[in-house]
Amino acid sequence: MKSKKILNMTLIALMAAIIAVCSWITVGIGPVPFTLQTFGIFLALRFLGGKKGTAAIGIYMLLGAVGLPVFSGFRGGFGHILGPTGGYILGFLLSGIVVMIFEKINKKSVVLRIICDALSLIACYALGTVWFYFTLGVSKGMSIMAVLSACVIPFIIPDLIKILLAELICIKTPKSIKEKT
Numbered sequence: 500m501k502s503k504k505i506l507n508m509t510l511i512a513l514m515a516a517i518i519a520v521c522s523w524i525t526v527g528i529g530p531v532p533f534t535l536q537t538f539g540i541f542l543a544l545r546f547l548g549g550k551k552g553t554a555a556i557g558i559y560m561l562l563g564a565v566g567l568p569v570f571s572g573f574r575g576g577f578g579h580i581l582g583p584t585g586g587y588i589l590g591f592l593l594s595g596i597v598v599m600i601f602e603k604i605n606k607k608s609v610v611l612r613i614i615c616d617a618l619s620l621i622a623c624y625a626l627g628t629v630w631f632y633f634t635l636g637v638s639k640g641m642s643i644m645a646v647l648s649a650c651v652i653p654f655i656i657p658d659l660i661k662i663l664l665a666e667l668i669c670i671k672t673p674k675s676i677k678e679k680t
């Protein structure tokens with residue numbers, strides 16, 4: 500029992516580190532950079548499940564909040580979370596909560612898991628977009644459509660591909676490894 504707790508804590512910490520590394524892979528295309536961060540988020544949620552995956556997301560956010568450079572562009576600090584793109588970071592936690600709730604309904608169906616991930620991505624987009632709009636969009640005179648065009652629309656297809664890749668990796672992971680988590 501004790502070794503399973505240690506394994507779970509190690510895997511949660513490892514996934515938090517993977518999310519951080521994925522956030523460092525950045526291409527600046529506008530006010531919200533393109534990163535592999537969402538891939539790390541969905542990999543953690545798929546590999547560890549909703550509860551432990553959300554714990555990994557929380558640890559990642561906590562590390563960034565205290566100033567470690569785990570966010571995109573090697574940034575960190577609570578000010579970054581309060582900045583225009585911070586709503587998307589908070590939205591990652593909301594994504595985890597959606598997955599936790601959905602897992603109570605169904606864990607087995609790959610199609611339903613992908614639908615769950617898409618819904619959790621929509622929740623992240625919603626929180627992040629509203630946050631961006633009120634922290635920067637209003638002062639810049641941006642309409643909600645302008646914010647969506649800058650912060651969501653360019654990311655939909657890449658994020659759906661990241662969800663599918665995370666799912667594929669977890670499907671291909673040997674059952675012997677997943678049974679230990």
